[in-house]
Structure formats: C-alpha cells, structure tokens
Amino acid sequence: MPNWHEVFLEIQKVQQTGLSAQNVIRHQYLKKLHEHTKRNVIAYYSGWLSKYSLSSEINDEDKNGFMTTVHQLDRTIGLDLILHTPGGGIAATQSIVNYLQKMFGGDIRAFVPQIAMSAGTIIACCCKEIWMGKESNLGPIDPQLRGIPAHGVVQEFRRAVREVKKDASRIVIWQEIIGQYRPTFLGQCENAIKWSNDFVEQQLADGMFKGLPDRKKQAKAITKALSNYPKNKSHDRHFHIDDCENMGLIIKHLEADPVMQDLVLTVHHCYMNVMMNTNAFKVVENHKGVALIKQVPPPTPGAATPKQVVE
Numbered sequence: 021m022p023n024w025h026e027v028f029l030e031i032q033k034v035q036q037t038g039l040s041a042q043n044v045i046r047h048q049y050l051k052k053l054h055e056h057t058k059r060n061v062i063a064y065y066s067g068w069l070s071k072y073s074l075s076s077e078i079n080d081e082d083k084n085g086f087m088t089t090v091h092q093l094d095r096t097i098g099l100d101l102i103l104h105t106p107g108g109g110i111a112a113t114q115s116i117v118n119y120l121q122k123m124f125g126g127d128i129r130a131f132v133p134q135i136a137m138s139a140g141t142i143i144a145c146c147c148k149e150i151w152m153g154k155e156s157n158l159g160p161i162d163p164q165l166r167g168i169p170a171h172g173v174v175q176e177f178r179r180a181v182r183e184v185k186k187d188a189s190r191i192v193i194w195q196e197i198i199g200q201y202r203p204t205f206l207g208q209c210e211n212a213i214k215w216s217n218d219f220v221e222q223q224l225a226d227g228m229f230k231g232l233p234d235r236k237k238q239a240k241a242i243t244k245a246l247s248n249y250p251k252n253k254s255h256d257r258h259f260h261i262d263d264c265e266n267m268g269l270i271i272k273h274l275e276a277d278p279v280m281q282d283l284v285l286t287v288h289h290c291y292m293n294v295m296m297n298t299n300a301f302k303v304v305e306n307h308k309g310v311a312l313i314k315q316v317p318p319p320t321p322g323a324a325t326p327k328q329v330v331e
Contacts, residue, residue, distance in 0.1 A: 042298060046290040047309040053100075053283040054307035059129075060093045061307040062086070063102040063287060067295035069135075075314060076301055078108025078139045083116055085304025085312035090123050093306065098127035101147065102287065107138025110163060110216050117146045117223070126227060132156045133274075133288035138164070138255065141246065142216070146223040150264070153274035153281060157258040161220060161246045163212040164255060170209035171249030177206055217243050228270050242267050 054061045064085075068076040075081070093099075099120065107113075120128060130136070130147040137159035144150045144158060152158075162171045180194040224239035232238065245267045246259075265271045274281040294300050298315070305311035 042294055049286045050307045059097050060099045062089050063305050065291040065303045066105045067301040068106045070295040071301050078112050080112045088312045089304055089306040089310050095124050099124045100129050102131045103136040103140050105140035107140050113139040113142050131284055133284050145220050149270045149272050151272045151274055152261045160252045160255055162249045163216045169255055170212045173209045217247055238268050
C-alpha cells in the first residue's frame with residue numbers, strides 16, 4: 021500500500037509527463053476501488069485539517085456536488101461513500117442523506133479511512149454498515165450552535181437552577197452568565213439536541229438495524245452513547261473502532277480485506293495530497309472522475325471568495 025509520501029512521489033513522477041498528476045493518480049485508484057467492490061464510489065473530502073475555511077463543513081451547497089457525482093451512475097449497484105469531514109449543519113446533513121438514500125435505495129456503505137466527526141458520524145450512521153481501520157475515528161453527535169455545545173448550555177442552565185434554588189446568593193453569579201444568552205437560545209439548544217438525536221435514532225432503526233427485533237432499543241442506546249455530552253466530555257472526542265463496536269454499530273474491519281484496505285487508504289492519501297498541495301479545500305468525486313472541487317483562490321488582492329471547479 022502506498023503511504024502518503026509514496027503517493028506524493030508517484031504524483032511527482034507523473035507531473036514530469038506534463039499531465040495533471042493529482043487527477044491522474046487519484047482517478048487511477050478510485051477506478052481500482054470501484055473494480056474491486058463492483059459498486060459506485062463517491063469520496064466526500066474536506067480539507068479542514070490542512071486549511072481553514074468556513075465552507076469546509078457540511079452545508080447545503082454540498083448537495084450540488086452529490087447531484088453532480090450521482091448523475092449517470094448505475095444506481096442498482098449501490099454506493100460506497102468515503103467520508104473525511106469535521107461535520108456541519110444537521111439540516112444540510114439530513115437533506116444530503118435523504119437524497120442519497122432515495123438515489124440508492126438505502127444501499128450505502130460508509131468508509132472512514134481517518135476521521136468523520138459530528139455530522140460526518142451522523143452520515144455514517146445513516147448507512148447500512150461502516151468500514152473502519154485501526155486509524156479510523158468517529159465522534160460525538162451533540163449539536164453545536166455557533167461553535168457552542170448545545171448540551172453544555174442546557175447542562176449549565178440546569179446547574180444554575182439547582183444552585184440558585186439551594187442558595188439564592190448564587191443568582192448574582194449566574195445572572196452574569198445566563199444574561200449573555202440571546203432570547204430563545206436555550207430553546208434552540210434543546211430543539212437541536214432533540215432534532216439530532218431523533219434523526220440518528222430513526223436512521224439506525226430503519227437502516228442499519230432494519231429487520232432486527234430489537235432495532236429500536238439498539239438505535240436508542242447507540243444514539244445515547246454518541247450524544248452523551250457529560251460522559252464524552254468534548255465534542256472533538258475521537259471514538260476508535262473498538263469504541264464504535266462496543267456501542268453496537270455495525271462495523272466492518274478494513275484489515276479483513278487487505279485489497280480493500282490498500283485501495284481505500286491509498287485513495288485517502290491521494291486526497292490528503294490534494295488538500296495539502298493544491299488550493300482545494302473540499303472535493304466530492306466519483307470513481308469516473310466526475311467531481312465538484314471547491315478551491316481557495318490564490319492570495320491576490322480582491323480575491324476573497326472560494327470558487328468551484330466541475331471536472
């Protein structure tokens with residue numbers, strides 16, 4: 021299996037021919053993965069680890085990328101979705117999941133070669149199984165409102181109520197903190213938590229555990245584990261493959277299929293090279309090489325907005 025450095029050297033070698041090396045090497049391995057699985061492949065990659073952009077997160081604009089890459093695919097052979105994302109909005113996530121499930125009849129497998137956090141974890145949970153390796157991570161699904169953990173706000177407010185009931189003098193301290201909440205903010209946090217949890221629980225029950233007698237019980241337990249803010253401590257906590265199995269998720273080991281492991285990780289290294297060595301910060305691409313690539317413009321005066329490239 022070529023590692024990141026070996027993929028980089030392979031790209032450099034192709035560059036000497038004058039071809040678009042990044043594309044040539046990446047498309048080569050995407051095609052090989054498709055030939056191995058006999059299924060459609062779509063890679064959804066964010067470059068948040070290499071470069072900062074507000075658009076690196078899952079958003080409604082990503083639907084255009086999925087529509088572009090799904091077009092003209094043979095939908096009867098299912099979809100393997102490779103995920104690398106920090107997460108994003110629950111509304112956009114739900115919309116994208118709904119679209120992909122309708123296109124492929126729910127026959128979707130998630131592959132997480134490194135990290136799919138937050139809403140990325142939600143997308144993975146909406147698939148019939150999740151393929152992970154020893155290096156793979158999912159994350160908590162507790163919603164964030166403008167970077168603030170919704171569970172944290174609710175937990176803090178309940179603590180304030182308890183302390184003030186016990187000792188009225190504490191109201192002076194808590195008044196300063198609670199006073200910073202904008203109107204309806206607490207209610208928005210509670211609604212976001214319920215929305216996220218209800219969606220994941222329903223998706224697990226009707227998808228991953230469809231047909232099982234205790235599907236609702238399993239779905240509820242897993243949703244609780246993924247959204248347990250007091251236990252998980254932080255929104256960026258990493259759940260490793262054994263953590264995910266212990267929760268009850270249907271996890272497949274990449275190591276169980278050495279050829280699959282080689283191909284998935286090589287594809288991953290290809291995208292890491294793209295994110296580190298080009299202006300791209302988000303890519304949605306299929307095994308045919310059809311892609312929507314979002315790029316950060318070169319740092320020239322007046323260039324402030326990302327541009328999109330459709331290949």
